[in-house]
Amino acid sequence: xxxxxxxxxxxxxxxxxxxxxxxxxxxxxxxxxxxxxxxxxxxxxxxxxxxxxxxxxxxxxxxxxxxxxxxxxxxxxxxxxxxxxxxxxxxxxxxxxxxxxxxxxxxxxxxxx
Numbered sequence: 001x002x003x004x005x006x007x008x009x010x011x012x013x014x015x016x017x018x019x020x021x022x023x024x025x026x027x028x029x030x031x032x033x034x035x036x037x038x039x040x041x042x043x044x045x046x047x048x049x050x051x052x053x054x055x056x057x058x059x060x061x062x063x064x065x066x067x068x069x070x071x072x073x074x075x076x077x078x079x080x081x082x083x084x085x086x087x088x089x090x091x092x093x094x095x096x097x098x099x100x101x102x103x104x105x106x107x108x109x110x111x112x113x
Contacts, residue, residue: 034101041098048091055084063088 004012013026052063058080059066066075067088075081 038098038101041094041101045091045094045098048087048094051087052084052091055080055087063091 013030055066056063061069063084066081066084069075070081070085
């Protein structure tokens with residue numbers, strides 16, 4: 001028996017689906033997996049955005065403006081700013097993952113999750 005990596009298994013399933021294979025159990029499992037990941041991403045993004053809002057209020061600056069200035073070297077290397085940078089990038093990665101998973105921005109699916 002050949003042991004596949006998760007990515008190889010996913011590609012094998014894709015090939016099967018493209019050739020007409022459909023199984024209700026498999027369909028349900030795949031939908032549950034994607035929904036579960038979306039729910040985890042949504043919860044993580046909610047927490048990250050809460051933390052970002054706190055920093056935005058504290059420093060009276062949007063996270064986008066902060067990040068632009070951070071990238072230009074205009075912000076000091078304080079602990080708050082290093083945390084803000086990390087939180088901003090983490091939120092961006094979660095949004096990107098969500099968008100790739102669902103094919104649309106998280107804000108557009110908010111009411112369907």
